[in-house]
Amino acid sequence: MVHCPGCGTTLEDETDIEFTDRDSTIGIINSSKRFYTASCAACGRTIGSGVAGARGNAGAA
Numbered sequence: 001m002v003h004c005p006g007c008g009t010t011l012e013d014e015t016d017i018e019f020t021d022r023d024s025t026i027g028i029i030n031s032s033k034r035f036y037t038a039s040c041a042a043c044g045r046t047i048g049s050g051v052a053g054a055r056g057n058a059g060a061a
């Protein structure tokens with residue numbers, strides 16, 4: 001289980017994390033992949049980031 005380092009909220013659900021697609025701002029990433037950042041839904045602090053496959057299973061709403 002993950003806790004937000006900013007506000008201490010327990011991040012146990014996809015709804016507690018806000019994924020922001022960054023692929024439009026990262027020129028070096030091949031278009032077949034999507035770079036994203038994960039932020040706390042409560043305070044907006046960036047928790048982590050990564051690259052997802054084209055299928056985009058990052059819990060898109």
Ligand SMILES: [Zn+2]
Pocket residue numbers: 004005006007008009040041042043044045
């Ligand atoms: Zn937070």
